[in-house]
Amino acid sequence: MPPLARIRGERDRMSAIERRIADFMLDNAHLLRDYSSQQLANALGISQSSVVKFSQKLGFKGYPDLKFSIGESLARLDSDGGDAGTALAAHDDDPGARLAESLWRAKAEAVTVTRALNAHTEVARVAEAIRTAGKVYAIGVGNDGLHARALSIKLAMIGRTAIHLFDPALMAVGTSSAASGDVLLVLCEHGQEAALCHTARLFRQRGGKVVTITRHTANALRAHADIALLVSAHDPRPQVEVLLYHAALQHLLDLVFLLLCEDEVHLRMLVENAAPIE
Structure with a gap:
């Protein structure tokens, strides 16, 4: 499962501090490559150990492993997103078509994460x-x-x-x-x-x-x-x-x-x- 999808899927079961970390990562995924675990902790006003434990709870060795996985996933999406970007660009003058494309992609992600949650x-x-x-x-x-x-x-x-x-x-x-x-x-x-x-x-x-x-x-x-x-x-x-x-x-x-x-x-x-x- 893509790391951001895993974070989103697990969010409802997280503690208050874990949800703060999760929300920051989901909202600023493209910026994580510039953040060390200490910098992320400082930005959120939490301890560095909380960031490390958060990463390990998701099944990663530590924060660098999680950060690398997110970066790799985003790069893959950017690479595969040419057709999607073209499709969305083609609908620039058609808000109805853009809304339909956005909804389809959101549904696809929800189904993908749900599939991963259920063996x-x-x-x-x-x-x-x-x-x-x-x-x-x-x-x-x-x-x-x-x-x-x-x-x-x-x-x-x-x-x-x-x-x-x-x-x-x-x-x-x-x-x-x-x-x-x-x-x-x-x-x-x-x-x-x-x-x-x-x-x-x-x-x-x-x-x-x-x-x-x-x-x-x-x-x-x-x-x-x-x-x-x-x-x-x-x-x-x-x-x-x-x-x-x-x-x-x-x-x-x-x-x-x-x-x-x-x-x-x-x-x-x-x-x-x-x-x-x-």
């Missing part, structure tokens, strides 16, 4: 749990609920018994018939919904398996997960950040669905159920 084995575990489950419950609140509903429909089309729950007050009741081997898929961006945490806890007590999809943050919901998938999507513009989150979330759900469709029985059921709709 394929973990995504495959989710697909296998759904494949072997007696029933699949999909729950979410707000916009997450829309994704849960769409996934429930897809699962039904491949022959899985899928139940979509959307009322927080009734979620615990709605899963009261859950049995061992059933799967509860919980979508919650920030993972702090008390009703969802309560439902997940009860579901596990009944022997079911809980899968959570949240932002890449330490949150209460992840503590109740058997399998936790993570979404990373960051942008200073709130109207863009929400789009990035849903794009990355949808990518994860689409990948799970495609893995399920590798089963010939599921694929045949999908074709049969889709035929009358066409």
Whole structure:
């Protein structure tokens, strides 16, 4: 994963001092080649050891290693950016086209970081749990609920018994018939919904398996997960950040669905159920 993407993806889990370092690096990446660890520490009013520990926490030997990796990544982007620059320059007189290009690139980065956060084995575990489950419950609140509903429909089309729950007050009741081997898929961006945490806890007590999809943050919901998938999507513009989150979330759900469709029985059921709709 590119170092700046890694920093952006880990930011929500950092301490206050680490976030200050991260924000400086993200905002001034091209200037880091002129900063020693001591100069960076002086600029931020922190200790040099904090900069070193920050670098090591990201998996680098030290700050020089991190700085070199960022510089190399930026050089690669500059080298590969000729076509992108040409494309953007071609849209100088078309703000709509420039906005579309910018959004596409931001979504691509969000999906790339999210992919890196979730090992394929973990995504495959989710697909296998759904494949072997007696029933699949999909729950979410707000916009997450829309994704849960769409996934429930897809699962039904491949022959899985899928139940979509959307009322927080009734979620615990709605899963009261859950049995061992059933799967509860919980979508919650920030993972702090008390009703969802309560439902997940009860579901596990009944022997079911809980899968959570949240932002890449330490949150209460992840503590109740058997399998936790993570979404990373960051942008200073709130109207863009929400789009990035849903794009990355949808990518994860689409990948799970495609893995399920590798089963010939599921694929045949999908074709049969889709035929009358066409």
